[in-house]
Amino acid sequence: MSPIFGKRIALIKHVHVADTACPECRASQLQVRVMRDYHHFLSIPLYPTGKKMVTIYCAGCGSGQRVPAIREKYLQTGTPILLYTGVVPFFWMSAYAYLSDKATSNRIQHYANNPQPGDVYKMKAFSNGTPMFFFLRLLKLDEDGKAHFYLAPAIYRHHIRSIDKKDKRNYSDIPNWTYLRTDLPEKVADGIVMDIRRNGL
Numbered sequence: 001m002s003p004i005f006g007k008r009i010a011l012i013k014h015v016h017v018a019d020t021a022c023p024e025c026r027a028s029q030l031q032v033r034v035m036r037d038y039h040h041f042l043s044i045p046l047y048p049t050g051k052k053m054v055t056i057y058c059a060g061c062g063s064g065q066r067v068p069a070i071r072e073k074y075l076q077t078g079t080p081i082l083l084y085t086g087v088v089p090f091f092w093m094s095a096y097a098y099l100s101d102k103a104t105s106n107r108i109q110h111y112a113n114n115p116q117p118g119d120v121y122k123m124k125a126f127s128n129g130t131p132m133f134f135f136l137r138l139l140k141l142d143e144d145g146k147a148h149f150y151l152a153p154a155i156y157r158h159h160i161r162s163i164d165k166k167d168k169r170n171y172s173d174i175p176n177w178t179y180l181r182t183d184l185p186e187k188v189a190d191g192i193v194m195d196i197r198r199n200g201l
């Protein structure tokens, strides 16, 4: 049974060299093979490993040969991009994660600097070292520079994705939580505000 992960050897070049005579029999029938090991996952190449190997074999007398000039020349053979196949999906996944993080943090910063009633804040707090998550809904901004929120009673112990729209307890017109409006960007910077959603988006 072939293992799920493993190493294999790839033949990356196989050429007939006609311009060099065999040191043994003088026939010009040298076969050059360039090989390289690669890691694979379910037979899909992930990443090449180790050094390239060059073997030189004479088809005339059937012997393996050491021809340093040929060896040096073929060690320059480029590794086929195919052997890096495994890098590609992880590269794009990482690029996507990075860009989506950046877009989210820009949006949160913008909303925290320009709060609007109806904004929903996804909050993180620690209780005895245990992370807790909850939602705040911004109800109004007053003349004293205060932002009045409604803290939904549901406290989550696990990471939460979005407010439960069917749960009526998440909606009220009576504020029970206050922050200074100017403190909101700082709460974002501290990581207490994990996300801010506007217009249900």
Ligand SMILES: [Zn+2]
Residues within 6 Å of the ligand: 022, 023, 024, 025, 026, 027, 058, 059, 060, 061, 062, 063
């Ligand atoms: Zn030979």
